[in-house]
Amino acid sequence: MKPTAIRLRSESIPRGAPVVADLLDAELNLKWRGAVFIDEPVVLPEPLAEGHYAVVVALSSGRTVTSILNVTDQAGPEFDVVLPSKSTAGSDPAHTYPSGPFFAAASTADPSPSYGSLATTWARLWSRDADQKWHVRKWPTALPRETKQDVVRELETDHLPLGQHCIQVGSGSSQPRVTAILPGKVCLVLRPARRGDYDDRAEPAVDVDVYPETPAAQVLLGYLSHGDLERAQLAGSEVLARLGVDTARDPAVAISGAYYLLVFRKLVELEGLIERHLAECDRWLPDVAVIDAWRLLRQEPPSVEKARDRLIAAAATGVPVFTRGLRLLLDGLRMVALDKTWADGAVAHALERVRRFGQVADWSPPFSTYFAVQPDTPINLRVGMDWLTEAQQAARDPCNIFPWASAVADRRGEQASRNEMRSHLSAPFSRAFGYPPSADVDAAKKTYEEFRKTVENVREDAA
Amino acid sequence: MALLFNGKHPPECPQLHALIIGVGHYPKLDAAKSAERQLPPLDDLHSPPVSAETLAHWLIDHQAWLDGVKLGTIELLASRIPDGTDRKPNRATATLAAIVSAYDRWFKRCNANPNNIAVFYFCGHGLQKDNMLLLPADFSEKSPWATAIDFDATYRSMSNCAAKSQYFIIDACRQWTQLMLQDLHTSGVPLGRHDIKQQKLRTAPRLFATALGLPAFGDAAGKPSRLTDALIACIEGKAAEKMNGRWRVTFQRLGSAVYDMLDLGNRSLSEEQQQIADPQIGESSAGGRPLLVLPENAHPKARVEFGCDPTEATAHAQFYHQGIHPPAPECHADCRGAWSTELLAGMYHCGAKIQHPRFASGLLEGELIWPPGRPVNVSVAK
Numbered sequence: 104m105k106p107t108a109i110r111l112r113s114e115s116i117p118r119g120a121p122v123v124a125d126l127l128d129a130e131l132n133l134k135w136r137g138a139v140f141i142d143e144p145v146v147l148p149e150p151l152a153e154g155h156y157a158v159v160v161a162l163s164s165g166r167t168v169t170s171i172l173n174v175t176d177q178a179g180p181e182f183d184v185v186l187p188s189k190s191t192a193g194s195d196p197a198h199t200y201p202s203g204p205f206f207a208a209a210s211t212a213d214p215s216p217s218y219g220s221l222a223t224t225w226a227r228l229w230s231r232d233a234d235q236k237w238h239v240r241k242w243p244t245a246l247p248r249e250t251k252q253d254v255v256r257e258l259e260t261d262h263l264p265l266g267q268h269c270i271q272v273g274s275g276s277s278q279p280r281v282t283a284i285l286p287g288k289v290c291l292v293l294r295p296a297r298r299g300d301y302d303d304r305a306e307p308a309v310d311v312d313v314y315p316e317t318p319a320a321q322v323l324l325g326y327l328s329h330g331d332l333e334r335a336q337l338a339g340s341e342v343l344a345r346l347g348v349d350t351a352r353d354p355a356v357a358i359s360g361a362y363y364l365l366v367f368r369k370l371v372e373l374e375g376l377i378e379r380h381l382a383e384c385d386r387w388l389p390d391v392a393v394i395d396a397w398r399l400l401r402q403e404p405p406s407v408e409k410a411r412d413r414l415i416a417a418a419a420t421g422v423p424v425f426t427r428g429l430r431l432l433l434d435g436l437r438m439v440a441l442d443k444t445w446a447d448g449a450v451a452h453a454l455e456r457v458r459r460f461g462q463v464a465d466w467s468p469p470f471s472t473y474f475a476v477q478p479d480t481p482i483n484l485r486v487g488m489d490w491l492t493e494a495q496q497a498a499r500d501p502c503n504i505f506p507w508a509s510a511v512a513d514r515r516g517e518q519a520s521r522n523e524m525r526s527h528l529s530a531p532f533s534r535a536f537g538y539p540p541s542a543d544v545d546a547a548k549k550t551y552e553e554f555r556k557t558v559e560n561v562r563e564d565a566a
Numbered sequence: 567m568a569l570l571f572n573g574k575h576p577p578e579c580p581q582l583h584a585l586i587i588g589v590g591h592y593p594k595l596d597a598a599k600s601a602e603r604q605l606p607p608l609d610d611l612h613s614p615p616v617s618a619e620t621l622a623h624w625l626i627d628h629q630a631w632l633d634g635v636k637l638g639t640i641e642l643l644a645s646r647i648p649d650g651t652d653r654k655p656n657r658a659t660a661t662l663a664a665i666v667s668a669y670d671r672w673f674k675r676c677n678a679n680p681n682n683i684a685v686f687y688f689c690g691h692g693l694q695k696d697n698m699l700l701l702p703a704d705f706s707e708k709s710p711w712a713t714a715i716d717f718d719a720t721y722r723s724m725s726n727c728a729a730k731s732q733y734f735i736i737d738a739c740r741q742w743t744q745l746m747l748q749d750l751h752t753s754g755v756p757l758g759r760h761d762i763k764q765q766k767l768r769t770a771p772r773l774f775a776t777a778l779g780l781p782a783f784g785d786a787a788g789k790p791s792r793l794t795d796a797l798i799a800c801i802e803g804k805a806a807e808k809m810n811g812r813w814r815v816t817f818q819r820l821g822s823a824v825y826d827m828l829d830l831g832n833r834s835l836s837e838e839q840q841q842i843a844d845p846q847i848g849e850s851s852a853g854g855r856p857l858l859v860l861p862e863n864a865h866p867k868a869r870v871e872f873g874c875d876p877t878e879a880t881a882h883a884q885f886y887h888q889g890i891h892p893p894a895p896e897c898h899a900d901c902r903g904a905w906s907t908e909l910l911a912g913m914y915h916c917g918a919k920i921q922h923p924r925f926a927s928g929l930l931e932g933e934l935i936w937p938p939g940r941p942v943n944v945s946v947a948k
Contacts, residue, residue: 127808127934127936129890129891129913130808130891130912131808131891131911131912131934131936132808132809132810132811133807133808133809155890155891155913155932157913157934159934159936167940169934171932171933171934327847329822329825329845330771330772330773330821330822330825330844330845330846330847331818331822331845331847332769332771332817332818332821332847332850332854333816333818333819333854335847336850366847366849366850366851367850367851368767368849368850368851400762400765401765401851404763405762405763405765407762407763433696434718434722437719438722438760438762439762441760442762445762458696461696462695462696464696466694467844
């Protein structure tokens with residue numbers, strides 16, 4: 104009997120996770136490509152003849168795993184394919200599938216100890232309550248104070264309630280960054296960052312990879328983020344076909360599915376998805392209004408006025424959770440602002456607000472990430488946050504920020520004096536800005552002003 | 567003139583129209599003044615004009631490979647660093663005005679038929695903030711934002727173009743400075759105009775040379791940049807998939823193949839020299855389409871990086887391979903150690919012969935090697 108179906112099995116990929124598999128014959132002809140759910144059989148368009156085949160599974164990280172099949176005349180109707188636990192990149196299995204997020208971003212395979220340290224990292228979990236104020240959430244998961252630098256650290260949040268949440272991470276004296284996260288249980292992977300900077304101000308920096316709990320959402324987001332157009336389409340259609348009626352409880356799948364439908368301009372299905380699964384999230388998840396606005400812009404004929412209102416509503420709700428959403432919100436508002444028919448004060452106000460976040464955003468991660476002292480306060484010199492940059496530079500090299508200190512030290516003519524001066528300045532700074540720094544911006548600013556006074560005293564003493 | 571090639575086909579014939587820009591010479595730039603203006607230390611570049619010209623000529627030389635379209639036109643704007651021996655005085659300089667003008671002509675041609683393919687390629691300096699900025703040859707640090715091209719706005723403008731297949735390749739750095747991050751006035755000039763009510767169906771992937779915040783590399787004078795080199799290798803066969811007996815390169819596969827090619831190359835480079843391509847789906851509402859079909863007898867090669875598991879055994883191993891499909895005799899590396907080679911796509915036995923008290927020889931049977939290539943790690947643990 105010739106096999107008419109294959110079933111993928113894996114120790115590393117969770118059962119029910121969708122992946123896209125290629126079936127190649129021995130001469131590398133692509134016999135079939137399709138979405139497969141782990142541990143579930145998938146029927147092939149035609150039975151497999153005897154011979155060698157390869158099943159190539161493209162993980163949403165961009166890595167692939169390959170299994171060779173030898174189909175003989177003894178084969179049953181269903182052929183089991185056991186996926187190796189190692190990717191074809193040959194990376195360590197633990198890096199290919201970390202214990203938490205199974206489709207691990209490619210970059211986690213290459214932790215870069217030279218670019219940052221996790222030893223000085225602090226992390227803070229923020230949530231936005233009913234009165235729209237952000238507050239720091241009690242987070243029982245304390246960051247272990249390890250000194251080993253080349254460790255990718257995994258954390259899990261508790262089951263976060265419906266609403267806006269984000270994680271703020273800082274390391275050393277680098278500017279803190281905020282990354283939006285979805286409600287529910289989320290796995291966070293902290294890793295030393297490789298972040299280029301023409302200023303040569305490379306500081307220990309940490310990137311955060313966010314993995315929603317649901318494998319389907321992980322996979323779809325991975326394919327979409329990795330630019331894998333065909334696989335995103337294949338996986339997306341399968342994931343959406345399985346969307347259950349209770350998906351509203353897991354917005355990660357619904358919202359990633361909605362982005363998928365928008366990318367592929369399946370607007371009728373998108374409208375249905377929003378109505379069925381995302382309507383309840385609209386008041387706290389800005390992405391819903393952003394997606395709906397672009398649906399309105401792309402439908403025939405476009406409904407620009409409604410789209411404009413939805414974009415303004417999204418900007419008022421907050422920063423979209425997904426980077427794709429932040430990009431679409433910014434682009435949408437810019438397009439409307441350039442059109443005299445639709446531009447008005449509300450559009451300008453919304454654009455200005457979103458641009459403040461966009462200007463300090465990192466557009467690479469799938470989840471919105473930006474430099475910020477707190478979630479609604481992006482770091483921007485021109486809007487009164489210059490003291491923070493100065494404070495951070497002072498932490499790196501006090502003598503550079505306070506040149507008189509170097510001059511005094513130099514006049515004394517001894518390196519020891521310079522070091523002494525440095526420690527004079529560093530000590531009070533460290534007291535003022537321990538890790539993590541204060542969550543309250545006003546309090547932090549006050550602390551820094553007090554620090555400056557201390558510095559002035561040091562100067563007078565030195566003179 | 568910027569028009570390097572004109573196939574002179576009628577508009578009803580589906581065509582590929584390319585706008586190819588390579589900016590190496592920036593006469594108005596002064597690295598010191600750039601720093602004063604809070605810009606990265608920008609300077610002249612060797613590889614962009616070479617990269618642009620190489621890609622343009624590859625398309626002309628391989629136009630017979632195009633699948634379902636003819637090569638329509640190629641607009642080439644390239645600015646080389648003057649060396650006193652310029653043998654091509656008529657080459658169009660990639661100033662903002664020249665780019666705007668070439669873009670308008672290109673847009674009009676692409677717009678003539680929905681089955682056209684529009685290819686936009688830029689190689690030169692790039693800056694990234696909330697928008698990606700491309701710097702033309704007359705970019706000046708005196709009023710930087712008046713002479714920078716806003717790529718994101720340009721991408722949006724192209725949504726008004728009828729061509730359903732569009733491909734955007736940006737071979738440029740995407741770095742920023744901390745101070746630039748905080749300049750509220752960072753912006754650029756969009757190419758073309760955008761009508762919010764005229765967004766058409768299109769599949770328009772984008773391929774960035776590097777992930778955000780990181781540099782792209784042009785390795786040597788007179789040679790194309792690393793991304794363009796990988797791109798050309800991919801369209802030459804490294805991005806090919808065999809469908810119905812023929813090797814084809816599709817729009818969908820190209821970006822991830824370039825990513826894989828650079829990723830393979832990174833294995834032998836220091837961390838600072840590694841380059842990570844960033845393929846993006848962009849909009850994808852017009853379905854996929856084949857781009858190239860390789861000649862009937864073509865059999866693409868794949869790059870293979872031999873190594874051992876554990877890694878420390880690699881230096882002691884002599885690697886070999888033997889073809890199963892296509893059949894081929896055993897072939898050994900010239901010496902011990904990591905081995906980077908190219909093999910015809912197919913199925914192979916891959917092995918490592920090793921004489922060491924801690925390790926044993928190993929063999930991987932029936933390894934599949936397909937474009938663009940892959941590492942092969944032979945297990946030699948005792």
